[in-house]
Structures are given as structure tokens and as C-alpha cells.
Amino acid sequence: MIKFLHCADLHLDSPFKGLTSLPEGMLKRLVESTFLSFNRLVDIAIKEKVDFVIIAGDLYDSGQRSLKAQFFLKNCFAKLAANHIEVYIVHGNHDPLDGQWVQLEWPKNVHFFQGKDIQTYYYEREGEKVACLHGFSYETSAVTDNRTIHFPEKKDDLYHIGILHGQADGYSGHSRYAPFLISELLKKGYDYWALGHIHKKMDLQVEPPVRYSGNIQGRHSGETGEKGGYIVTLNGSEASSVFHATSDIEWHEAMVECDTAENLQEVITRCEKIKDTYRILYKGIFLTIRLTGATPLYEELLDGVFLEDLEEILREEDTEGSFVHVVSLKNDILPVTHDELAIKQSPFFQDMMNVLQDEREIERALSDLKMHRTARKFLTLDEKDWEDVKKQAEQLLLAELYKG
Ligand SMILES: [Mn+2]
Numbered sequence: 001m002i003k004f005l006h007c008a009d010l011h012l013d014s015p016f017k018g019l020t021s022l023p024e025g026m027l028k029r030l031v032e033s034t035f036l037s038f039n040r041l042v043d044i045a046i047k048e049k050v051d052f053v054i055i056a057g058d059l060y061d062s063g064q065r066s067l068k069a070q071f072f073l074k075n076c077f078a079k080l081a082a083n084h085i086e087v088y089i090v091h092g093n094h095d096p097l098d099g100q101w102v103q104l105e106w107p108k109n110v111h112f113f114q115g116k117d118i119q120t121y122y123y124e125r126e127g128e129k130v131a132c133l134h135g136f137s138y139e140t141s142a143v144t145d146n147r148t149i150h151f152p153e154k155k156d157d158l159y160h161i162g163i164l165h166g167q168a169d170g171y172s173g174h175s176r177y178a179p180f181l182i183s184e185l186l187k188k189g190y191d192y193w194a195l196g197h198i199h200k201k202m203d204l205q206v207e208p209p210v211r212y213s214g215n216i217q218g219r220h221s222g223e224t225g226e227k228g229g230y231i232v233t234l235n236g237s238e239a240s241s242v243f244h245a246t247s248d249i250e251w252h253e254a255m256v257e258c259d260t261a262e263n264l265q266e267v268i269t270r271c272e273k274i275k276d277t278y279r280i281l282y283k284g285i286f287l288t289i290r291l292t293g294a295t296p297l298y299e300e301l302l303d304g305v306f307l308e309d310l311e312e313i314l315r316e317e318d319t320e321g322s323f324v325h326v327v328s329l330k331n332d333i334l335p336v337t338h339d340e341l342a343i344k345q346s347p348f349f350q351d352m353m354n355v356l357q358d359e360r361e362i363e364r365a366l367s368d369l370k371m372h373r374t375a376r377k378f379l380t381l382d383e384k385d386w387e388d389v390k391k392q393a394e395q396l397l398l399a400e401l402y403k404g
Contacts, residue, residue, distance in 0.1 A: 002123070002131050002159055005045040007229030008056035008196030009215035010038055011094065012069035015061070016219065017377055023315075026325060029284060033248040035072055037216040040246035041229045042076045046083045048231050052123055053085060054133070056196030056213070057092025057165030063099025063141065070104055081109040088121060089113065091137035092165035092196055093177050098140050113137045113163070118150040122158075134190075135163030143178045154189035159234050162188060165196040168204055185210055191234050199223050201243070209239050218251040221288050221327060222384040226250065249284040258333050259293030264300060267291070271314055271326075278324050285324040289314070291331050298335040302399050307331065330388065331395055335402050343401060352397050356390050 012034050019027060045053055060069055077087050090113045091097055097115060106112075111121050113135045123131040134151050143166075154160040162185065166178030177197055182204050185193050193210040200223075201214030209232070217227050226245035233240050254274045261267045271289055278285045291301060300306060307329055314326035343349055355361045369375040 001233065001235040002052075003048065003050045003231065003233045004161075005041060005048075005050050005053045005229055006056070006192075006194045006211070006213050006232055007038075007041055007054070007216055008165070008194070008213050009058040009092075009199055010034060010055065011058055011061040011215060011217075011219065012038070012072065013061045013066040014219050019220070022325070022327070025320075026284065026323070030249055034217045034219075035069075036248045037228065037246045038073075038076060041216065041244070042079060044229075044231065044244050044246070045080065045085060049083075050085055050231065051125070051130075053080060053087045054161070054163055054194045055087070055089045056163050056194045057090045057138070058094040058196060058215075059089065059091070060095040062094065063096060065095060065099065065101040067102055070101065074104055074106060077107050077110050081107040085109065086123060087111065088133050088135070088163065090135045090163050090165055090196070093138055093141050093143070096138040096141045115139050116143075116147075118147065118152070120152070129158055131159035131161060133161045133163060138165065138178075142176045144176055146179050146181075146184075148180045148184040148188075151188055153187070154191075159192075160188070160190040162190050162193045163196075164193065167197060168195075182210060191237075192232060192239060200225075201227075207239070209241065211241075217247040217249065220385075221251050221253070221286065224251045224253055247283075249286060250280070251286045251288075252278055253288040253290060254278065255290050255292050257293045258291050258295040258297060258301065261295060261297060264297060264306065267297065267301065268310060268313065271310065271329075275314060275324050275326065279322055281322055283322055285322075286327045287324055288328050288330060289326055291329070291333050294334040294336050296336050298333055298399075298402070301331065301333055302396075330392065332391070333395075343398070346401070348401055349398075352394065356394060362386075 014034055016030055019030065022030065059073065060066065080087055087110045089110065113119050114137065116136055116139045118134055118136050121133045122129045123133065136147060151162055164178065164180065166180050169179050169181050186205065191208055195210065195212045198212040199215040200212065202212050204210040213230050215223065215227055216229060218224060227247040228243060228245045230241045230243050256270045256274055258267055261270065274289065275287060278287055295301065311326060311329050316323045316325045366379065369379060
């Protein structure tokens with residue numbers, strides 16, 4: 001039997017750019033959250049008496065690994081060493097081997113996969129080999145080739161674990177990151193695949209487990225839900241796993257239906273109620289609220305001043321212990337009477353959709369902001385952010401149309 005912790009995508013020195021509008025205490029807590037989450041995982045690993053810890057890439061957020069993050073990890077690993085726990089690490093696209101950083105001396109229990117070639121480490125117990133761990137590290141930030149063919153097949157009775165920081169084919173349009181097919185991994189006959197790169201935890205296969213553990217701390221509104229790591233036990237051909245949610249702060253998104261709300265007070269009450277359902281002891285929650293439905297309050301709810309006031313009401317100053325802080329209020333509401341078909345066929349709507357879908361139009365609209373020294377720091381938006389921006393733009397333009 002072997003027992004280990006599988007985690008990935010620590011992104012320890014994440015800068016949390018673009019979140020400077022948060023209350024100071026919450027921002028401070030967020031900046032420390034990646035460290036705290038890993039600390040908790042280390043404590044769980046020790047308490048659970050695991051044999052080893054696997055980190056499947058992206059320990060650091062940038063190629064220039066911060067000294068603070070490196071020292072922090074060194075201390076964590078020393079704590080694991082004192083408890084006779086080994087550590088196996090691959091580097092991913094965010095912390096490739098060609099980056100620049102201060103070389104530290106690491107405790108003896110730490111094993112880094114050295115580079116692009118698949119390497120095997122043996123985990124031994126009292127001089128006997130018990131498990132093999134196969135993996136590689138990113139030599140540069142973009143690894144575009146599928147490297148699964150280089151992983152050896154399992155041909156003995158040891159436990160075999162593959163560690164891979166990469167993109168499962170079919171899970172996203174782009175595959176700049178060591179793409180692979182699940183079927184190729186299964187052919188190796190391994191007992192477990194510890195995957196990293198995708199920040200959302202998911203099992204691509206249950207038996208044997210082929211799993212993304214997700215990142216250990218959500219870093220923006222697109223990374224919702226529980227974050228942490230898995231304690232895995234392999235016993236013969238049986239695998240059992242327990243997920244531990246260790247992140248100090250969670251991001252969530254909630255819908256508030258406005259179609260049956262009779263007045264604005266009711267909308268406010270509903271927002272406050274839904275907010276309370278997200279409260280978790282000792283955790284900070286950053287909540288996005290989405291107003292939806294066809295409502296007679298359409299025009300009043302589109303009023304920018306009301307929305308700003310509502311956001312203000314829903315904010316929280318509490319930074320110690322648990323809090324639920326509404327970070328943004330999104331508006332997806334519709335007027336009660338609207339001829340959807342007529343609108344969608346109108347030349348205005350067609351034009352609008354063309355503009356929203358044209359990447360060049362977006363580039364043009366953003367060009368001034370990109371030149372602006374302060375503004376451009378806030379333009380690091382991911383796919384989901386862009387979807388939101390477009391949705392809100394569509395909403396505002398449609399409002400003009402409904403008025404007309
Ligand atoms: Mn990552």
C-alpha cells in the first residue's frame with residue numbers, strides 16, 4: 001500500500017493584478033492565500049502520514065520565481081523531510097527550466113524532474129522499491145509536442161504513477177501545453193496519473209484515476225469552487241481518494257432571478273439572502289451575483305447609479321474569519337415585453353453581433369487603453385472575462401434598442 005498527496009498549480013507568487021479595488025485587508029489575505037493553502041496541504045500530508053507528495057507543475061506563477069516563494073517551499077519541504085515524506089516535482093509552463101532565479105540548496109527528500117526527457121524516480125521502503133514515478137519538466141514555457149509515447153509501460157508489480165503537466169486533447173481549443181489523449185495514458189497500464197495545468201479539478205478517468213487536482217487557490221472570478229489537493233491511497237489494484245479543500249478564499253457565482261421581484265427592495269433582499277447562503281466558517285468568499293430574468297424593473301435595474309449603490313450595500317468590510325464579499329454584480333435581465341425574434345432580425349442587432357464577434361473591432365477599441373501605462377495592467381483578462389465584457393456590452397446596446 002502507498003499513500004500520497006497529489007496537488008498542482010500552486011502559482012505561489014501570483015501578483016493578483018487588477019484586484020486592487022478590494023478592501024485592503026481582503027487583498028492582503030488573498031495575496032497570502034496561495035501560501036496558506038499549501039501550508040495546510042503540508043499539514044494534512046503529515047497528519048495523514050503519506051509516503052510522498054506529488055506537485056504536478058506550476059509551483060510558481062512566473063519564470064522569475066520569487067525568492068519569497070522559493071524559501072517558503074524550502075521550509076515546507078524541510079518540514080516534510082522531518083516526517084520522512086518524499087517530494088516529487090515537475091515544472092510546468094509557468095515555471096519552466098529556462099527561467100531565471102536564485103539557485104537554492106534543497107532538502108534531500110526533494111526530487112525535481114530535470115528536463116524534457118521522461119525520467120523515473122523510485123520510491124523505496126526499507127531498501128525495497130515500492131513505486132515508480134515517471135515525468136518530465138518543461139524546458140521552456142511552450143511544449144507543443146505530445147510526449148506520452150516516451151513514458152514507459154508498466155511491466156512489473158510496482159505501483160506506477162505518471163506525472164504530467166499538460167492539456168488533454170478535446171478539453172480546449174489550444175494545445176500549446178504537452179497535449180495528450182486519455183487513451184494513450186491508459187495504454188501505459190499505470191495505477192495513477194497525477195495531472196496538472198487545468199485549474200479545475202476533474203477526473204478524466206475513474207479507474208484507474210487520471211486526474212487533474214486543479215489549483216490550490218482560486219485567483220480570480222473565473223476560478224470558482226473548492227480548491228485544494230487529494231490524499232490518494234493505492235492498495236493492490238484499488239485506489240481511494242479524499243479531496244481536501246484548503247484554500248482560504250473561494251470564488252463563487254450566484255444567480256438572482258428578478259422576474260417575480262415587485263420592487264427594487266425585493267431585489268436587494270434576494271441578493272442579501274443569496275449572499276448569506278455562501279457563508280462558510282473561517283473562509284473568505286468572493287461572490288459574483290448575476291441578475292437574470294424578464295422583469296418589469298428592467299429600466300430601473302439598468303440604472304448605473306442603482307447598481308453601484310447595490311454593490312456598495314452588498315460589500316463587506318469584515319476581513320477576519322469568514323466573509324462574503326460581492327466583487328461584482330452582473331446584469332443579464334430582459335424587459336417583460338420584448339419581441340425577441342423581431343429584435344434578432346433587426347439590422348441593428350445584426351450589426352451589433354458582427355462587431356462583438358470581430359476580434360479586430362475589439363483590438364481597435366482597446367488600442368488606446370493598451371498604450372496607457374496604468375490601464376494596460378488591468379487588461380490581463382482571460383476568455384471568461386472577455387465573454388462577460390461582451391455580454392455586458394450586448395446588454396447595454398440592447399437596452400438602447402428596447403427604449404427605441
Ligand atoms: Mn497552472
